Amino acid sequence: MKPYISNIQRFSVDDGPGIRTTVFLKGCNLRCLWCHNPECIDPGITLQLIRQSCTLCGKCASKCQHGVHSFKMETGTHRMDRASCVACGECVYYCPASALSLIGKKWEPADLVAVLLKDWRYFGEDGGVTISGGEPMLYPDYVAAVASLLKDEDNDVCIDTAGCVPFESFEKVMPYVDHFLYDVKIWTESKHIEATGVSNKLILENLRKLCEAGASVIIRTPVIMEWNGGLAEFDEISRFLSNLHDSGHGVDLIQLLPYHAYGVGKYDNIGKVNQIKDHTPPTDELMEQALQKYLEKGLPARIK
Ligand code: SF4
Numbered sequence: 001m002k003p004y005i006s007n008i009q010r011f012s013v014d015d016g017p018g019i020r021t022t023v024f025l026k027g028c029n030l031r032c033l034w035c036h037n038p039e040c041i042d043p044g045i046t047l048q049l050i051r052q053s054c055t056l057c058g059k060c061a062s063k064c065q066h067g068v069h070s071f072k073m074e075t076g077t078h079r080m081d082r083a084s085c086v087a088c089g090e091c092v093y094y095c096p097a098s099a100l101s102l103i104g105k106k107w108e109p110a111d112l113v114a115v116l117l118k119d120w121r122y123f124g125e126d127g128g129v130t131i132s133g134g135e136p137m138l139y140p141d142y143v144a145a146v147a148s149l150l151k152d153e154d155n156d157v158c159i160d161t162a163g164c165v166p167f168e169s170f171e172k173v174m175p176y177v178d179h180f181l182y183d184v185k186i187w188t189e190s191k192h193i194e195a196t197g198v199s200n201k202l203i204l205e206n207l208r209k210l211c212e213a214g215a216s217v218i219i220r221t222p223v224i225m226e227w228n229g230g231l232a233e234f235d236e237i238s239r240f241l242s243n244l245h246d247s248g249h250g251v252d253l254i255q256l257l258p259y260h261a262y263g264v265g266k267y268d269n270i271g272k273v274n275q276i277k278d279h280t281p282p283t284d285e286l287m288e289q290a291l292q293k294y295l296e297k298g299l300p301a302r303i304k
Pocket residue numbers: 049053054055056057058059060061078094095096097098099100
């Protein structure tokens with residue numbers, strides 16, 4: 001299945017080793033409450049409205065054949081019945097303020113790779129391409145096709161995944177992937193279900209299998225006070241990773257990522273509700289204490 005792609009981001013420095021170009025695939029099987037890429041949750045095309053740019057001129061309503069746009073002039077509110085949108089793009093084309101856009105485009109693997117490789121001069125020794133999302137591992141055949149073309153040109157390939165897919169999907173892409181950026185978000189299963197919508201059992205099992213298969217894995221744990229801000233969480237995660245190391249199948253790096261609220265503004269633009277508006281960023285002290293849990297077990301961990 002060919003996924004929709006929401007964005008191609010150049011000069012990424014937080015998506016794996018070195019300078020990278022990151023491609024974001026739409027569609028995700030988790031529902032993390034703190035998601036920074038909510039435009040990548042739905043697999044289809046997403047209609048986006050930047051409310052600050054909208055002048056309430058009404059052009060979109062006059063062009064839309066499906067009655068999606070309406071206005072409440074007393075309050076200056078632009079309403080949208082998104083369920084009726086068929087993503088024809090008419091309103092986007094005619095909006096004089098460029099307030100509307102459609103997020104999501106399908107690319108043939110070869111066409112996508114041709115665009116990604118325009119940046120190869122900037123990749124240097126360590127950089128390359130990261131395939132992210134959403135959950136790219138929902139599309140293992142497509143990812144394998146893109147990654148194999150990138151490897152044909154001797155590029156470094158990362159997959160950014162939450163790991164909640166059948167292991168057979170990993171087996172399809174592994175021959176073409178240099179590193180997996182692998183999320184271990186929360187240890188306690190009940191909290192994991194509450195915060196992401198899924199159990200972490202399959203995720204941890206896949207991580208163990210990936211390490212045993214000799215894959216290069218970089219663990220990423222977002223530090224979110226309300227969900228894993230207790231040090232007991234880091235005790236457990238670091239113990240699990242330490243056991244992997246002791247069995248000779250360790251991970252390459254562990255990154256602790258302090259929560260930030262950069263993605264919050266995106267929710268309203270795409271008609272989603274951000275359920276946790278008031279997140280508290282973790283303190284420097286907590287980040288250091290969490291890091292110590294890994295370092296004291298001899299694990300290769302760092303903040304960010
Ligand atoms: S056409 Fe653009 S500026 Fe005019 S009401 Fe629609 S979104 Fe707003």
